[in-house]
Amino acid sequence: MSTLQPDIRDLALIGDRKTCAVVTRNASIVWYCPERFDHPSLLAALLDEDKGGAWTVEPSSAIKGSIKGSRRYLEHSGVLETRLRMQGGECTITDWMPLGAAVPDGVCRLFSSAPQRIAIVLKPAPDYARGTADLQPHEEGVRIDGRYCLHASHPLVIEDGAIRFELPAGEEGWAVLANASMARPREADVRRWLNVTLDQWRDIASETAYAGPFETEVAQSLRALRLMTYAPNGGIIAAATTSLPEVPGGHRNYDYRYVWLRDTGMIMSALVRAGSQGGAARQFLEFICGSKQEDARKPLLPPFVSLDYQPAPDEVELPLGGYLGSRPVRIGNNANDQMQLDGFANVLLAAKLIYDRYGTREHWDTVRQLADFLAAHWRQEDNGIWEEHDLRQYTAGKVITSCALRYLAEHADNDAQARRWRDAAGEIHDHVAAHCLNAEGAYAAVAGGEAVDVSAALFPVWGYTAADAPEMLATMRVLERDHSDGRLYRRHLEEFDARKEGAFLAGTIWVAQYWVMRKDLPRARMLLETALKYANDLGFFAEEADAGSGRMLGNFPQTFVHAAFIGAVIDYRNALTGSGNGADARAAGNG
Structure with missing residues (x-):
């Protein structure tokens, strides 16, 4: 099976009770419709791995056939934690869509330190891949089609219609894909949004x-x-x-x-x-x-x-x-x-x-x-x-x-x-x-x-x-x-x-x-x-x-x-x- 079109059994969800994103076992986001479940997709590799768009996590040297790791939701929430196995150890990716007051709309990702260099690559494909994304630097981040905004813990590079950053071995990182332009957050902001989201999910589950x-x-x-x-x-x-x-x-x-x-x-x-x-x-x-x-x-x-x-x-x-x-x-x-x-x-x-x-x-x-x-x-x-x-x-x-x-x-x-x-x-x-x-x-x-x-x-x-x-x-x-x-x-x-x-x-x-x-x-x-x-x-x-x-x-x-x-x-x-x-x-x- 393709890593971007895996067996349906390997899919998971994160969501904010307005929309959701589909995440694979190797922590790739392969389906995402911003703002509302039935809005046009920004990522659709699940339906076309070549041009559909995805947000991937790419270790520099994965153990062949064993990049898949364990995963779980935190408590009764929609916050997903994926552990990827790779040469020398593993990396934990925490994915969620912020939920609650004073949080941005979009997708947040936290990366633990990894034993080797990791490339995080976002290749957007707006409107079910019927459009070509316009990628422009903006306030230390990148604006997508003049609307969405990507910020990350490490410098972003635009190349070949994609946005990437590299996480050196031993360093933690984060990334935020927001539905609107925003100033670059601090890591403390991202972690606060995670805690607010977990509190909201506790209330919902109760x-x-x-x-x-x-x-x-x-x-x-x-x-x-x-x-x-x-x-x-x-x-x-x-x-x-x-x-x-x-x-x-x-x-x-x-x-x-x-x-x-x-x-x-x-x-x-x-x-x-x-x-x-x-x-x-x-x-x-x-x-x-x-x-x-x-x-x-x-x-x-x-x-x-x-x-x-x-x-x-x-x-x-x-x-x-x-x-x-x-x-x-x-x-x-x-x-x-x-x-x-x-x-x-x-x-x-x-x-x-x-x-x-x-x-x-x-x-x-x-x-x-x-x-x-x-x-x-x-x-x-x-x-x-x-x-x-x-x-x-x-x-x-x-x-x-x-x-x-x-x-x-x-x-x-x-x-x-x-x-x-x-x-x-x-x-x-x-x-x-x-x-x-x-x-x-x-x-x-x-x-x-x-x-x-x-x-x-x-x-x-x-x-x-x-x-x-x-x-x-x-x-x-x-x-x-x-x-x-x-x-x-x-x-x-x-x-x-x-x-x-x-x-x-x-x-x-x-x-x-x-x-x-x-x-x-x-x-x-x-x-x-x-x-x-x-x-x-x-x-x-x-x-x-x-x-x-x-x-x-x-x-x-x-x-x-x-x-x-x-x-x-x-x-x-x-x-x-x-x-x-x-x-x-x-x-x-x-x-």
Whole structure:
């Protein structure tokens, strides 16, 4: 693997809860979008190692094959510490994005003394490498495109479109890449910014506490969700990256740097159940309200939005080589105008859980309108949980809509409203029984079809049916026979042969949650441990996994998978201890 396009398993993140940077095991920053997750990149070697731009650390004489060292996060923060092995010893690099009051926006790096000379090289490539960086000396530093500014502990040199400085053997150093011009800081300033950032992360981490089995792994998933949160308004993006392939070398490469209703509803449910104090949950409902569409010809909410509440832009293909040659590289997402009933339903489930947990009914008008829309439009074909292009009667969307309407009826304004929602839920139940079972008696992925999708494992979790109902027993038999590969589970796609892509990790976790419902806790734990084999050393999940090679596939880190893991572990813990509220769990979706 290339050092700038390593295995996805070797990636890590630093972030300031507005944006993030992707860091490899050898301390190269290979993806960075200044200011906001979905803004144009300044560094994109992850998607084109030749012209994408990177910030590298280059020992003068590395031990062949062993430059990779150990790494860890400091406490529960987003501050990453990487130890690089090299001839004569090692060097520690501490990377973070400042967070808190009176700190600059950007990226900070601290370098311990090293046993040999090290070159630190920043080669920017603005606007997804569509532009050429203008590099100019400025106040003892270098300005990039008249906007960004690099300062360092040692003299900076501009050469061949890159900025470099050298750290002599035995000397410590630092570097700051700021989003605006600034005077050259002192080392004491940089270290103070680190301490302020650590204090901020301590406060953030204290908002959610989980104790129980898989405690370390849940804490790691919580960190992933915090790193993917846009703090100014509470939006949580699906992943930090774009165009990391579901099929290596293939064309299934998408931009996930947006806020999906489905994903965020599941994430909020997971955070609430993990012990959140409620601030993030309330911010989620506020974000959803800010995304309302006033056009009466469109649904109340789009299926996903940008971080400024707008529908995500249409796809544009970039002239980049792609991760391991996987093209096209896309920004934007053409699923932005789809109908996704399950996304609306997940918002209702999260709202109901928030109302029950915190004794509130905030943003009820929007939640009520969503429920009314689903009650009136549940018969409509949609694009399904996997956002396929063709409109169909997807069973999972019907099922979760039925559950959401039934649960939310407990908060209705009056008996007539509650009865309308419950009646719609009952009609959906009858429709599924009549049209959505296949010849084997299993829940079909689409009405009238024979194929089964792994999302059906959630039907008992949502409280739609008993885990040992005949339909669920038949469904699980088909999933084990047709969609299981080495204890991992694939999804079913109507428009693509899902056997050509990796196993969908959230699906494996959903099956574990199903076995919690069946009270087979050893089997549930085995599946959770299987999923964890496809997390990396820092606990990050990608979207998919290749059971044969063990490789991680798809965009990274995938918040959908982290939310599924947290929710399944909480159900597992509650089943072990006999604690927890069953209705609370059912209303939480897969969170």
